[in-house]
Amino acid sequence: MKLASIGLVGLLLLARQSFGAPNKCVSPQPPPVTHKKPNFVVILTDDQDQLMNSLDYQPYVKRHFIDEGTSFTKYYTTSAMCCPSRVSLWLGQFAHNHNVTDESRPHGSYYKFQAGNLDDSWLPVWLQEEGYSNHYIGKFINGVNKDNTVAPKGWDHFEPLVSPGIYNFTNPIFSLNGGPLESFPGVYQTDLIRDKSLARIDALVEKKKEGDNPFLLVISPTAPHDEIQEDGTFTPPVPADRHKHLFPDARVPRTPNFNPAVQDKVGWIRDLPLLSPLQVEEIDHHYRQRLRSLQATDELVDSVVKKLAANDLLDNTYLVYTTDNGYHLGQHRLFAGKQTPIENDINIPFIIRGPGIAKKQIKTNPATHSHFPATVLDLAGIKRPTNLDATSLFDPEHTESFNVEFWSNQFTEGGSKLKHKKNSYKALRLISQKHDLYYSVWCTHEHEFYDMKVDPYQLSNNHSAADRKLLDRLDALVVVLHDCKGEVCKFPWRTIHKDGQVHSLDDALDAKHDAFYSALPKFRFKSCKVYYDADNEGAGSSPFS
Known part of the structure; x- marks a missing residue:
């Protein structure tokens, strides 16, 4: 790919335009590209809510992201399930185009991703073609197991969590670049991902001494996703021992849609019974465990940002904090989970900081995971492929509408099958x-x-x-x-x-x-x-x- 004519400087000028820009063609004058290629660090959590206030319990995310960057409060996944959402994030396509629509075979998982050769043309490959080295640590998508650890194209360092260690907080299993499994019994997963990420930054710093060598680093802890037991049962996430007694009085926000007396929805949601007092108590415990499990992620954020700053990388690095899909606990009598089009499941956190990005700003223009590749490519000054389904987050010619889609059974998490x-x-x-x-x-x-x-x-x-x-x-x-x-x-x-x-x-x-x-x-x-x-x-x- 060749450098885009608009370049990084032009993108940052566009980023400062107001949300109210009209939906009509805009032809800004393209200044010359003078900046060296920026780095990208993405912290990708799993099933983190936007609307149950989990971000309020993460002081380091507030300090390093919210206060130092721009929060997109109308940011969405368009398929509220891990696999289709994560594939859309990296391909810039809606699920009906990449057709990874479930967590497991035949309609989803890493196997479906591979069968479609989706790594032939996606963000890691586009960046690699322009001189980037790409590094992934943590959860990728379901279907990475002992029989299928081969690295997808585009990654120089691919170190994913491997099933059954993906959703086990105290027995994580990794594989490096398709190599043999490495188990860490008794080690807290998020802390291990933090240590691996800091070591990777050290290695990237050494590499940069040889030249420009821009990089993409993705750090993906499983928290606050439920832990999944060997029999397939979902149980609340497990916090690190140092956090297990925090927030004893926290409970799910009692918003009007929490266990409502009148349930005016469709189909199976409409017919759900009121949650019992015991179920509400279980939901509040689940909520506290989610908040506790996120504390190690919050500490990871602090460690990563400080490591970047200590090596003079912050000034030329874009940092993103986001998740794959939202989560509900008690909303519309739904016990726990995702997979519905209600706002709790699809509206998710997305915060970005970096060169030229406004600080302490909230943007309300609609955006989705499919906007992510175009955003990264624009900020890197790289021409976008023609098959992307969305523009950059900062494009003044944004759309006002998008499609949310799903084709699967809804399964209840939190201990029920x-x-x-x-x-x-x-x-x-x-x-x-x-x-x-x-x-x-x-x-x-x-x-x-x-x-x-x-x-x-x-x-x-x-x-x-x-x-x-x-x-x-x-x-x-x-x-x-x-x-x-x-x-x-x-x-x-x-x-x-x-x-x-x-x-x-x-x-x-x-x-x-x-x-x-x-x-x-x-x-x-x-x-x-x-x-x-x-x-x-x-x-x-x-x-x-």
């Missing part, structure tokens, strides 16, 4: 200065609609009472986004209105378009399947093809 079928859905999130909307179509032919400015906790499904003209526009977006690729995902209004006159929902709501939208076919599933089948969903003959 209960599974809920018919959990396949397509959901739309549309976020702008004026609108904050959620709309979903389920495989059961049920629908949901929430104006999140009025009903942020998704308590009252307003689909039957919503303005039909508005729903017609949202239906059209779902039709376009459900199988979109590349530019169509980035700019769906251009597909719906090929004359280029509509750039936003406000434009589309002009009454002159009422008849056009009313006549469009609506999205639907033919049946409930636990895998992505393009022929099973759509709107018949698409009017936009």
